[in-house]
Amino acid sequence: MNVLEVAVFAMVVLGPHQQPFACAVSIGGVRCSHGIAAFRDGANDILMSDGVKVAKSPKGELLFSNGIQAHMDSLGWVQFSNGVAVRREGTERFRFSTGMVCRYTAVGQVNCARE
Known part of the structure; x- marks a missing residue:
């Protein structure tokens, strides 16, 4: 689990009505300025403070406990069933x-904002 991964999952859970926020590594997990925190749950899963669990299947698929589903489209975007799509741009930006x-703004810190 890394801070950028948590920010991306938090953004997906927010759905299409996203607002800017920041996340930073803290004791035991990651905390974001909009109130969401995330913690490792087992080897590959992330448990968010709003109760949503994000699991990675052995095939690399994302499984959200709230029913959000994901699939990769032909243009490299990951399309989520709640209307959000995301793509990686390099190693430090989505x-x-x-x-x-x-994107990373400092070691252990991520900012999510409109560009």
């Missing part, structure tokens, strides 16, 4: 179909 971008 772009969302909503115009938001999550």
